[in-house]
Amino acid sequence: MISESSRSRNPAGHTGLLQNLFALASALAEFFESRFALLAEESKTAAVQLLILAGCLIFALLLCAIGYVFLITGVVVGLAHLAGISWPWIALATAALHFVIALMLLLIARSRITKPFFRATLAELRKDREWLKNLQATNQSTN
Numbered sequence: 001m002i003s004e005s006s007r008s009r010n011p012a013g014h015t016g017l018l019q020n021l022f023a024l025a026s027a028l029a030e031f032f033e034s035r036f037a038l039l040a041e042e043s044k045t046a047a048v049q050l051l052i053l054a055g056c057l058i059f060a061l062l063l064c065a066i067g068y069v070f071l072i073t074g075v076v077v078g079l080a081h082l083a084g085i086s087w088p089w090i091a092l093a094t095a096a097l098h099f100v101i102a103l104m105l106l107l108i109a110r111s112r113i114t115k116p117f118f119r120a121t122l123a124e125l126r127k128d129r130e131w132l133k134n135l136q137a138t139n140q141s142t143n
Contacts, residue, residue, distance in 0.1 A: 076094055080087035116122065 076090045
């Protein structure tokens with residue numbers, strides 16, 4: 001008779017609310033677990049692709065630097081041959097020119113660094129700090 005009374009209350013054989021909530025939580029956990037597994041697998045693939053990309057970029061920059069050195073060497077030797085001057089003097093002049101250009105770039109960078117970044121954000125943070133100080137002063141005066 002006890003089984004008949006429980007069957008009469010739940011004729012379709014559905015489980016209770018608590019069991020449905022556990023089933024929902026279990027299904028959600030399995031769903032997120034599968035998505036995280038997929039994300040982990042794709043992250044490994046993306047990391048490999050990024051490492052290959054970074055390696056290619058670094059190697060390309062290295063080859064460009066070596067090519068630049070050979071270009072300058074060729075220009076120095078060519079100018080020395082055309083002008084009939086000893087190549088060390090032209091190499092020194094080329095080095096001096098490079099140092100002057102580097103100094104100009106450093107001065108430009110220095111002038112850019114003196115200007116603060118995120119001016120509007122810093123101004124808002126200052127306003128927030130002042131507001132917090134005023135709020136604390138107001139709270140202390142009311143207590």
